[in-house]
Amino acid sequence: MMNLKIAAVSVNQTPLDWKGNLERIVKGINEAKSADADFICFPELSICGYGSEDLFLSHWYPARSLSQLKELLPHTQGITLAVGLPVRIEKEVYNTVAIIEDGSLKGFVPKQFMAIDGVHYEFRWFTPWPHGKLIELDFFGEKIPFGDQIFNLKGVKYGFEICEDAWRKEKRPGYRLQDRKVDLIFNPSASHFAMGKTEERIDLMKESSKLFDCFYVYVNLLGNESGRMIFDGERILAHKGKILGRAPLLSFKDVVVSYFELSPEKQNPSAVIPKEKEFVQAAALALFDYMRKSRSKGFVLSLSGGADSSTCAVLVSEMVKRGIAELGKEEFLNKAGLKGDFSTEKEIVHELLITAYQGTKNSSEDTFLSAKELAESIGAKFYHWEIDDEVNSYRSKIEKAIGRELTWEQDDITLQNIQARARSPIIWMLSNLNNALLMATSNRSEGDVGYTTMDGDTSGSISPIAAVSKDFIINWLKWAEKNLNQSGLARVNALQPSAELRPLETTQTDEKDLMPYPVLLEIEKLAIRDQKSPLDVYLILKEELTLDSQTLKGYIKKFYQLWARNQWKRERLAPSFHLDEFNVDPKTWYRFPILSAGYSEELKELENFN
Numbered sequence: 058m059m060n061l062k063i064a065a066v067s068v069n070q071t072p073l074d075w076k077g078n079l080e081r082i083v084k085g086i087n088e089a090k091s092a093d094a095d096f097i098c099f100p101e102l103s104i105c106g107y108g109s110e111d112l113f114l115s116h117w118y119p120a121r122s123l124s125q126l127k128e129l130l131p132h133t134q135g136i137t138l139a140v141g142l143p144v145r146i147e148k149e150v151y152n153t154v155a156i157i158e159d160g161s162l163k164g165f166v167p168k169q170f171m172a173i174d175g176v177h178y179e180f181r182w183f184t185p186w187p188h189g190k191l192i193e194l195d196f197f198g199e200k201i202p203f204g205d206q207i208f209n210l211k212g213v214k215y216g217f218e219i220c221e222d223a224w225r226k227e228k229r230p231g232y233r234l235q236d237r238k239v240d241l242i243f244n245p246s247a248s249h250f251a252m253g254k255t256e257e258r259i260d261l262m263k264e265s266s267k268l269f270d271c272f273y274v275y276v277n278l279l280g281n282e283s284g285r286m287i288f289d290g291e292r293i294l295a296h297k298g299k300i301l302g303r304a305p306l307l308s309f310k311d312v313v314v315s316y317f318e319l320s321p322e323k324q325n326p327s328a329v330i331p332k333e334k335e336f337v338q339a340a341a342l343a344l345f346d347y348m349r350k351s352r353s354k355g356f357v358l359s360l361s362g363g364a365d366s367s368t369c370a371v372l373v374s375e376m377v378k379r380g381i382a383e384l385g386k387e388e389f390l391n392k393a394g395l396k397g398d399f400s401t402e403k404e405i406v407h408e409l410l411i412t413a414y415q416g417t418k419n420s421s422e423d424t425f426l427s428a429k430e431l432a433e434s435i436g437a438k439f440y441h442w443e444i445d446d447e448v449n450s451y452r453s454k455i456e457k458a459i460g461r462e463l464t465w466e467q468d469d470i471t472l473q474n475i476q477a478r479a480r481s482p483i484i485w486m487l488s489n490l491n492n493a494l495l496m497a498t499s500n501r502s503e504g505d506v507g508y509t510t511m512d513g514d515t516s517g518s519i520s521p522i523a524a525v526s527k528d529f530i531i532n533w534l535k536w537a538e539k540n541l542n543q544s545g546l547a548r549v550n551a552l553q554p555s556a557e558l559r560p561l562e563t564t565q566t567d568e569k570d571l572m573p574y575p576v577l578l579e580i581e582k583l584a585i586r587d588q589k590s591p592l593d594v595y596l597i598l599k600e601e602l603t604l605d606s607q608t609l610k611g612y613i614k615k616f617y618q619l620w621a622r623n624q625w626k627r628e629r630l631a632p633s634f635h636l637d638e639f640n641v642d643p644k645t646w647y648r649f650p651i652l653s654a655g656y657s658e659e660l661k662e663l664e665n666f667n
């Protein structure tokens with residue numbers, strides 16, 4: 058077998074950016090050509106973007122994708138490549154790769170299995186292609202083979218499994234490719250990032266290359282393409298059960314190329330990094346892409362000095378650090394749309410992140426100092442003011458209208474929420490003044506139980522940490538203080554999470570209002586990720602946790618009741634990134650009825666269980 062030089066090219070695409078998407082593909086082609094590569098594999102649907110949603114359902118969008126493919130052909134002289142695009146044939150749309158050799162189109166291979174789990178909804182747009190079927194497609198007057206087929210380059214036989222195709226253990230196309238004696242299988246992917254997911258992919262690549270006794274090349278999309286899903290640009294070469302090559306994940310560049318030789322020698326595979334590092338790299342890249350793709354001028358953050366808002370602040374500082382480290386200052390500023398002379402990273406953070414501490418009489422000196430010291434340490438702009446006047450004004454108006462005074466005994470939630478809401482209009486003003494994105498600081502645990510004031514602390518246009526649990530945030534901040542040299546987190550890490558909405562003498566803490574965060578996380582994993590019933594959750598956790606049965610039952614009941622009652626809130630949170638193995642965002646991972654009987658029978662069954 059010939060030793061081909063393969064270029065695996067990850068691109069950071071954007072739906073409807075036809076020109077930019079094509080330019081990035083051409084950039085990848087030119088780079089691979091100048092490195093004398095024989096073959097280029099681009100990711101799934103890279104001509105238009107994987108996250109094009111219901112645009113796929115139209116007639117014009119797949120048609121425009123085909124025109125883009127035609128436009129690409131003149132750039133492909135002297136090289137062979139595979140690139141993904143949607144193709145409509147009458148009523149059906151197929152998710153395909155087009156194979157181009159030396160300027161002419163050789164064929165299309167459509168995906169056979171749809172991705173439908175978790176964040177994927179492919180059956181809404183695409184039709185699976187039946188294995189073994191081959192037809193001809195009219196491509197601007199030329200008949201092109203379309204279907205289940207293999208190809209040959211310089212004596213190397215190759216075929217394709219498109220992303221999900223490889224994840225369908227028993228039925229995957231690989232078996233039939235093996236029957237046809239391919240030497241090489243490509244997997245162009247649009248595989249969402251999740252912390253730790255690379256391990257699964259590595260295992261899949263080892264298993265696939267061993268099972269089919271071949272070279273296996275995996276190429277993923279890159280970046281926060283269209284808002285929620287993050288692609289990590291994973292690129293892997295495997296052979297007969299071994300990983301020979303692997304690129305580092307989550308680049309800030311638009312086009313990244315790995316060269317793989319079809320030789321059993323190891324080609325410097327990059328090591329897997331810990332979850333904490335993956336989190337910060339993914340969230341930083343996602344924020345950068347979101348900022349530049351939404352043409353915003355930075356971020357605004359209501360900074361309480363607590364865990365959630367401090368995490369958001371650190372992520373922006375890491376976005377600047379990591380972006381500059383990889384792109385260099387000039388390119389970073391250019392991509393971010395920033396003009397001016399900035400000599401330090403802190404000066405750039407100062408330009409991109411505006412924070413404000415908004416105290417009330419229930420706020421503590423500790424949280425004020427925590428916010429101030431963190432903002433100063435990362436270079437963010439820091440304002441502070443009190444919102445007691447606004448709160449008092451609302452309070453006295455409503456007291457006059459209803460003819461009585463509000464008291465903490467009778468009006469607890471109302472009095473808490475007005476404080477959270479009074480912070481919202483003024484922080485939005487900062488966001489409007491600067492054309493910057495307002496960050497909402499909700500985390501996944503708060504999302505589970507609706508522990509947040511709608512139109513108060515949920516205000517914002519982006520929720521960067523809504524997909525990770527509070528437990529994760531608390532641990533990550535400790536890790537970040539040490540490992541990311543974020544010394545400004547020292548005071549944050551010494552605080553106990555608190556909403557600071559009740560009078561200080563009541564010493565409100567989140568965990569007193571709810572339950573211990575680690576317990577909430579265990580219940581959430583079983584109830585939502587594993588879809589267990591309340592009684593099943595109890596039966597499992599009573600073996601695992603050292604809680605008496607009444608307390609545990611009480612926590613489980615609280616979780617399910619609050620979960621059901623607060624679906625409407627989850628529907629209204631600002632868009633968030635998918636970062637962990639699961640999330641509770643109804644638009645991506647978990648759907649639940651807005652109106653329901655709230656598990657009343659199931660919770661009765663739990664209560665009656667002895």
Ligand SMILES: Nc1ncnc2c1ncn2[C@@H]1O[C@H](COP(=O)(O)OP(=O)(O)OC[C@H]2O[C@@H]([n+]3cccc(C(=O)O)c3)[C@H](O)[C@@H]2O)[C@@H](O)[C@H]1O
Nearest residue numbers: 470473474477507508509510511514555556567622625651
């Ligand atoms: N199915 C449904 N569809 C639409 N709306 C529905 C609804 N069910 C209730 N509602 C409405 O929801 C409203 C109540 O929601 P909302 O006003 O948000 O308030 P609510 O959820 O009642 O209270 C907010 C909770 O979040 C906590 N909090 C707030 C702010 C910050 C923090 C922190 O950790 O820092 C914590 C606070 O301690 C309190 O426990 C009601 O007016 C009700 O009409």
Ligand SMILES: Nc1ncnc2c1ncn2[C@@H]1O[C@H](COP(=O)(O)OP(=O)(O)OP(=O)(O)O)[C@@H](O)[C@H]1O
Nearest residue numbers: 359360361363364365366414415498514554555556
């Ligand atoms: N004093 C404050 N100044 C500015 N923003 C505040 C203040 N108090 C609350 N907020 C806003 O409301 C959000 C919700 O508060 P929450 O208590 O859930 O988060 P946190 O304070 O960041 O973290 P923790 O819950 O660990 O204290 C904060 O993240 C912040 O954006």
Ligand SMILES: NC(=O)CC[C@H](N)C(=O)O
Nearest residue numbers: 172220221224247248249
């Ligand atoms: N686009 C796809 O087919 C992705 C599906 C696959 N299960 C993944 O998460 O990687």
